Amino acid sequence: MRIRILLLLLGIVWEGWAQCPTKLVNGTQDYKGRLQVSSSQGTTMIAEGTSDRILKICKGTTIQVEDVTANNNPSLTAYNFNYQSAEVDLSAPLFDKVNKSYTYAKAGTYGLIMVGSASGTGSYACQTVQVLGNPDPNFEVDACEIEQVTLVIPKDSSRNPYDEFTVEWGDGNTEKVLKKDLPLTKVHIYKNAGTGVAISVQGTYEGNICSSSKVSKFIDPGKLNQSPKPIVTLLELSATKTVATIQFAGPVSTTQEIFQKEVGGTYVSTGIQIQNNLTSERITNLNPTKQYCFQVRSVGGCASSSGSDEICTLPITVVAKAKQMEVNWSAYPQATAAFESYTVSNGTTTFPVITDRTQTQLIDQSELECGTSYCYRVTARVNNINSISNEVCEEIESTVKPDPITQAYATLAGKAAVLTWESPGGKILDYEILRAEAGSKLEKIEPDTTIVNPYKDRQINPLQRSYCYQISYESACKTWSNPSAAVCTIYLSQKGGELFWTSNNPFTEDLSEYTVQALDAQGNVVASSNVAKATSISVSSLGFPISPDYEYRIQSTSASGHISWSNSIPIQEFFQVYVPDAFTPNGDSQNDVFLPKVLHVNALKLTVFDRWGNSIFSTEDESEGWDGSINGKPAPQGSYSYRLDVRNELGDSFTKRGVFRLIR
Structure with a gap:
């Protein structure tokens, strides 16, 4: 089975690390199963689907x-108790x-998965x-x-991870x-320690989930009058x-002195002496090109030790490369002190522990992002002491072009073109927009403001032509994408009895359809x-009447439902028609006659209706009008309606309807 490990070791120092998977493949177990987990410590938890809670148990616990x-x-x-x-x-x-049932023998974080069948479908749960x-x-x-006994408990994430310690003196x-x-x-003072003392320490996690063994250390009577050596906890x-x-x-009431040397050299005093038994001191004026070792010695009083364990610096360098970082450090000096490990961290990821003292390089090929500063440190663990390197922060380099923008569209809003696009993932430093007028060469726009999404281009005249645009961007890696496919505004115009509009696609995706729309004065x-x-x-052929009170535009719709509008225009009546609104x-x-006047008309038909919609007059002679009579008798004064159907020499038809008054 091939397992693609995508999880990052987030500073956890346990022996294993996992969690519930974030992706299911080759299955349909999308039904939320209910998994009951009970531990021998008395804890019971139910996971429904993927649980966002964590069951905490002690190493060696059976569930x-x-x-x-x-x-x-x-x-x-079926179950998997240790998914990774x-x-x-x-x-x-x-x-x-x-x-x-399963007994967890190693510390760590594990994915406990259950798959099964319920209600006729697959079920899945993870805790x-x-x-x-x-x-x-x-x-x-x-x-x-x-x-008088001095107890020192260092800050040690690997051996002292507990929330509380119980000290028995x-x-x-x-x-x-x-x-x-x-x-x-x-420091603890005894009233009678003539036979020696046994001091024990036991660690416990919060909530008494888990405790360590009770560890005891005995101090015999003779040692009660002997000075111990100082203990270094961190460099x-x-x-x-x-x-x-x-x-x-160091020992209470004893002066401590710090000594230093270059690797391979001889110890000399730094001149720093400290009376405080617990302290943190800075040694300055070090040569950044050299590696140093330090030792703390007790001087005067009851001091009898030769000094603390040696601890040495760990200088590192980091080289930023394309999509990776190269971390290098000086090998920890070969010494009598027991070398344990190197641990490398970049601020977000802690890499697997290195136990080979001679290994001095790590290549970080994790999911590094441009524009993010990664700060590296290496910690050497020697004789239970941590030596932490200098911190080096770098950003990765890249010459790879980012993916171009693939989803964009252009539309008109008043006298401006509005460009909208789907930004790719990751940090974007800048955008660049190219514009062409009606098939001319694409040229870079010099915007009067910072380019944001959506972007309004007001430096155009959409009532005269169409404009095409391409968009590119600068990624966090400071490389520019190729321009997107061109998207173009729609230019609508009228020639005689025809409406025409440009065919260049407003979308980077397929165009689905066009719709001619009539708008009232409010834009409805x-x-x-x-x-x-x-x-x-x-x-x-529009299928609806033309009105001088309306403007008309084209709406285009993309395959995914995006909308783009053209400019709006009034439709000029290419038939010249005048209809009086009253006659006497x-x-x-x-x-004396209700007679419309027409030009450029090849044929017409005039029909007059009474107030109930009955036809009372009809003619196809453009010189004949209605004389105001019905069946030879004068029609009553009032309002009448008409319908005028005309056709020009090109065969284009036009219908005009309206109301007029007969006045006597």
Whole structure:
């Protein structure tokens, strides 16, 4: 089985790490199963589908699982107690139908997966299980003065991960120490320690989920009058590599002195002496090109040790390359102190521990993003002491062009073109827009404001022509994409009895259809006609009347439903028609006949209707009008309606309707 590990080790120092998968493949287990998990520690939790809660148990704990999905088929239920990938192949032999219990022997975070069948469909559930390690706590006890013992508990994420520590001093006194108090140096005075003392420390996690063994250390009577050597807990190198900070603890009431040397050299005093038994000191004026080692020695008083364990700096360099970082460091010096490991971190990811002292390079090929500064450090673990390198922050380099914009469209809004696009993922530094006028050469727009999405181009005249645009962008890697496919505004015009519009696509995707729309003075659509993918239409074929009160535009629709509008225009009546709104058939030879006047008309038909819609007059002679009579008798005064159908020499038709008054 091939497992693609996409998860990052986020600073966790346990032996394993996983979580519920984020992707299911080769299966349809999309029904939320119900997985009941019970631990031998008495904790029970139910996961429905993928649980966002974490079940915390102690290393060595046995869990019991049960499929409690409604209407489940128990014979088809199977489990995987230790899944280690960001995706799960439901067709692979990953699951166990036999075992319903499991003992976690190693600390870490595990994906516990259940697959099965319920209500006739596949079911799936996952519970994240965090197994807490219970290492023996790391502490030191020693004595310098009579019947006085110093306890040192260092800040140690691997051996002192507990939230609370219980200290038993061996004389009936007990003390609680919290994790936030570390590193801790505590002095305890005994009334009678003539037979020696046994001091024990036990670590416990919050909620008593898990505890360490109780570890005891004995101080014999003779040692109560002997000075212990100082204990170094941390060494950290500054970003400039010219300052080292050392943390240490020494015997009470004893002067401590710091010594340094170059690797391979001889120790000399730094001149720094400290009376405080627990301190942090800075050693300055270091040569950034060299590697140094340090030792703390007790001087005067009851001091009898030769000094602390040696701890050395770990200078690093980082080289940014295309899509990766190269981290290099000086090998930790070969010494009598026990080298344990290197740990490399970039601020978001902690990489697997390196146990080979001679390995001095790590190539970071994780999912690094341009525009993000990654800060690297290497920690050497030596004799239970951490030596932390200088921090180096870099951004990755890239010469690869980012993917072009693939979804964009152009439309008109008043006298401006509006460009809208779907931005690609990641940080974008800048945009560039190219514009061409009606088939001319594309040229870069010099915007009067910063380009934002959507962008309004007001430097155009959409009532004269169409404009085409291409969009490109600068990625966080400071490389420019290729321009997008061109998107163009629609230019609508009228020639005689025909409407024409430009055919260049306003969308980067396929165009679905055009629609001719009539708009009232408020911009509301009052009529429309779908013309499929045609780019012209006769006015007489629109299927709705033409009005001088309306403007007309083209609406185009893309395959995914985006809308683009053309400019709006009034439709000029290519027939010249004048219809009076009143006449007076009183025999005075003025306005005695209701007669429309027409030009450029090849044929017409005039019909007059009474107020009830009855036809009372009709003619196809353009010189004949209605004289105001019905069946030879004068028609009553009032309002009448008309319909005038005309056709020109080109065969274009036009219908005009209206109302007029007969006045007597």
